Amino acid sequence: MGRIPGDGPDQTVLVPPFPPVSAYVYVYERQNRPAGSTVRRRDERSRVVAMSTADDGDVFPGVPDVGKADLDAMVEDERPDPREELADVEADTDLGVAMAEDAKRVARGEITGDEYWEKYDEAAADEFGEAYRETPNPAVDAGDQTVSTETAESLSCAVGSMDTVSTESAQVDGEGRGDAGGGIGAGDETWGMVIDLQKCVGCDSCTVACKSENRTPPGVSYNVVMEEEHGEFPNVTRTNVPRPCMQCDNPPCVQVCPVSATYKMDDGVVNIDYDRCIGCRYCNIACPYGARYFDFGENYDDEVDGAGEVTSPEYGVDRGPREEGESPIGNIRKCSFCTHRLERGEEPACVETCIGDARNMGDLDNPESEVAKMADSSRAFQLKEDEGTDPNVYYLK
Amino acid sequence: MATQHTRFDFDPGFEDGRLRVAWYAFVAALVAVGAYATYLRITGGMASTNLTSIVPWGAWVAFYIYFVGLSAGAFLVSTMANVFEVEGMHRIDRDALFAAIISMAVALLFVWIDLGRMDRMYFPFIWRQLTSALSWEVHAYVAYIAILVTELYFSMRIDLARVADRTSGLKERFYATLALGRLDTSEASRAFDRRWLKRAGVVGIPLAIFMVHGGTGVLFAVSKARPYWNSGLFPVIFVISALLSGTALVMLIYVLRTRLFDGEAVDPDLLDRLAQLLIGFIVVDAALTAIETFIAIASLHPHEIETWNVIMYGPMSWSFWWFMVGFSWVFPMVLLSKRSWRRTPGVMVIAGLSVVIGIIAVRFNIVVPAQVMPVMEGLPHGSYFPTLVEWGTSVGMIGVGLLLYTLGAETLPLTPLSGGDHE
Known part of the structure; x- marks a missing residue:
């Protein structure tokens, strides 16, 4: 070991x-x-x-x-029989078993990845046809690839990196679903979030998950949990209200931006174009939810080595390492519903991490979706409803 | 006949050489402090300020609206001469216009340094947003500056031509260029200038009231998230306090420049007229502010009441009581109360200076308190006091304004060569 x-x-x-x-x-x-x-x-x-x-x-x-032997035996008991499993699918069982066996040999180092792929490329292309050719090529763009670039390029399945293919396939899937729509990654959603305040325990995990996912600098926190205590001892209650960006349908921030650097997208998310934002902070003033934060250029360098080396591809743009004088420093920032994750078919980091499953993400346009049903329930409300902003974040009281 | 007037010896600039040196040394010190602070601002970025995401607007925004107000006010005073033809006001026409131009330049400097991305200052002219007051404002400012420059040109052109006529060489070329080559000093050309001056003024009045300064008030008033700003009266008070500060500035400049540059006696009638205007504006400004405060408090809206609590009794309440109430209303009102004081230049300089300084506090008390109260219960309260870098850059930009004004006053015929009024 x-x-x-x-x-x-x-x-x-x-x-x-x-x-x-x-x-x-x-x-x-x-x-x-x-x-x-x-x-x-x-x-x-x-x-x-x-x-x-x-x-x-x-x-x-x-x-x-x-x-250890007992444990291994338990695993072996649970392990399904490969032939039985593969019999249920259309693809050739023998090919599947052979590929699986050889894959184990690759893992053990008995044969190389190159040899493996060269051996099965043709057979796999025959068996799976178009589906195989559209499979992401694991070697492309991967820093730690196990297959040499030459071999990778000779393969039939050479349509691009995992990342791009997964994004595209998410879109394709959505179109394929037709009228049913909905579901993360369908591409036609109006994203909405429903936060069940009865389930929120105020652990701030969402805030932490958001910071690490979006790599936000000091002073910038797309999500906060507003903790309020009401009443007098001994009749005291406490409410925890997580506050991401509301992605309003009528966003005051969009209304006031003098250069249209922030705007509403078709998927309901309010976008910020860091390359256009002049940093006037008018949106910061206008937001009734305090959801916008100015990036003053501070860093966690004292806390973490290389804190700025990796940034999050917010709004689908990878800006490389955080550098002085480069956007988003000097710009306004806010929660994007983790658009970069949604596009990959993943939930936002805060939703995924929530320990009480209080946060839900989905398509508000699809009446069958969980969030649409929850947002319709009698428990649902929005923050500052009388502002006329019509947030796409709903709370359940 | 005006062209035969005896005051054709054109000698602008300080009467006293030592005062000139002292004044330039003072302005140079301001600019030097500002240059160093600006260096710190540019290298340190916005982190060199005490601004936060809770209080994103601070001293620079306060000074920006202050100078826009000063400019709008000074301009509106100038229109009393060139549009409404109030008797005896032509003397201060150019002073007011020139001060208005310089104030706008300083205001834009404040906007610029306040941007998170100073390098993108021209973006609002490339991309726009119809619903954004700020997007409209930047265009209004440009149009307004154009109007001001046009007006100053038509007001001063005939004297530029006269000066060009009397000088030679580089100087002649300089003044002839400023006159855009129109060197005719006939009555007809003067009438033409007057006509166009009035036309530009007529366009300029609504532009200044509704777009430039009213619009700057709207910029704040549309923020529904900040109930303290979100009122219909707010932009009106903006315009009135602009008139107040602009009139005070023009009065101050008139006395100082007449005494120190022209070496002449101040016209007590004109001074009295400006002083009475000032009284009117102080009364209206204080009354409207009182109405606004009363409505806010009577609404029992917790946000409004808390904000007024912060203004009147918070840690910065000294700026409200001493500067806003004291320096811009009560103290000048006392000085303006007596007819003989209104005709005494020294007293009026103090009254003008008091208002000009007091209105700075008015602007700070507009910008900052609205951001102290969190927009939602559960979010942190804001607190703000400018850093030395913010003060230093502000002092520097004001220094640039003083320098530009002094240079202009030393070279341009800001005092009408033909004696001023209704020749």
Whole structure:
């Protein structure tokens, strides 16, 4: 087993946190171990741990000693029979099994990726035809490709990188669905979010997920959770109201921008063109939800090495590393409903991370969608409804 | 006959050489401070300010609307001479127009330095947004500056031609160029100039009232997210306080330039007339502000009441009581109350200066308090006081304005050569 990078034998950091239950198991194990017996070293990591904790022998603290063979047998029991599985699909079973077996050999290093693809390219093209040729080529644009560029280019499935193909296929899928519409990635949505305040526990995970997904600098936080306490002791209640950009149908920010750098898109998201924004902050003033933030150019350099090296491809534009004097520094920023994720068929980071499943994302245009139903319910409301902004973010009270 | 007037010795500029040196040294110091602060602003970016995403508009915006107001006010005073032909006002026509132009230039400098992307300052002329007050404003400012320059030209052209006639060499070329080659000093050419001056003024009045300064008020008033600004009276108060500051500025300039540049006695009648105008504007400004405050408080809208609480009793309430109420209303009102004081140049200089400084606080009290209250309960409160960089750049830009004005006053025939009124 390989080591985790930076995991030297003298380090003691591998000892897991010591919750009471595992402590109990650990003590139990020690007490029941036959005197003088030695426990087989399971792997290198356990040895490292053992070295770091002077008197506990070789047992990995806190982990019950279930035999590795037992576990492997359990996995084997659960594993479906490849032939049975493949019999259910149209494609050739023999080819599938052969490719799977060889793929394992590639993983074990017995044959190279190049040899594998050269061997199966023709057969796969015959078997899957157009579908195969439209498959993203895993080698293209991948920094850590396992197939050489020459081989990759010789293959039939050479339509571009995973990223571009997944975006395109999401659009294609949507068109294919026709009238049914809806679903993330369909391409014809009006994106809407429904946040169930009964489910929100105020953990701020959405805020954190948003910061790490969008790599926002200090002072910029597309999502915040407004925590309000009401009443007097002992009759006190607390409401947590997460606040992303409302993606209003009548956005005051769009109304006031002197250069039309911010505008409403067909998918309901209010877009910002960082290349046009002059940084006058009028939208910042006009937003009734305080959802817009100015990028003052600050960085997390003191906290994180290379903090600005990776940025998020907001609004579908990859701007490379964050650099002084370059947009979006000096521009206004805000939540984009993670458009870059939506285009890949993924939910926004805040929705995906929400521990209580309080946040929901979907197509408000599709009456069958979960969010449309929730937004229609008697519990639904919008923030500052009397502003006339008609947000596409709904809350359930 | 005007052309035969004795005051044809054209010698603009300081009467006292030592005062000139001292004044230029003072202005140079302001500009130097501003240059260093601007260097810090450009290298440090917007992080060199105390602005935040909660209080995104601060000192620069306050000074911007201040100078737009000063300009609109000074211009409207000039129209009393060249459009409404109020008796005895021609003397200050060019002073007012020139001050209005310089004020606009300074205002635009403030807009520029306030942009997050200063390099994109021309973008509003490439891309527009019909619903954006700011988009309309930048165009109105350009049109307004064009009107001001046109007016100043028609007001001053005949004297430029006279000066060109009397000088030779480079100087002659300079004044002839400023006169755009129209060197005719006949009565007919003067009548032509007067006609066009009036026409430009007629276009300029609605432009200044409704677009330039009223529009700047609208820019704030349309922000429904900020109830403190979101009122119909707001742009009106903007215009009135602009008139107040503009009149005070013109009065100040008239006295100082007559005394220090022309070495002449101040006309007490003209001074009294300006002073009475000032009284009127102070009364209307204070009354409308009181109405606005009353409506806001009577609405019982918590946001409005909190904002007024912040203004009147918050940590910055000194700027409201001392500067806004004290310097722009009460103190000048006391000085203006007595007829003999209104005819005393020294007293009127103090009254004018007091208003001109007091209105700065009016502008700060427009911009900042509305951003202190969060737009939604649960969001953080704002707090703001400008950094040294913000003060320094502001001082520098004001210095640039003073420098431009002084250079103009030292070279241009801002005092009508033919003595002023209704020749």
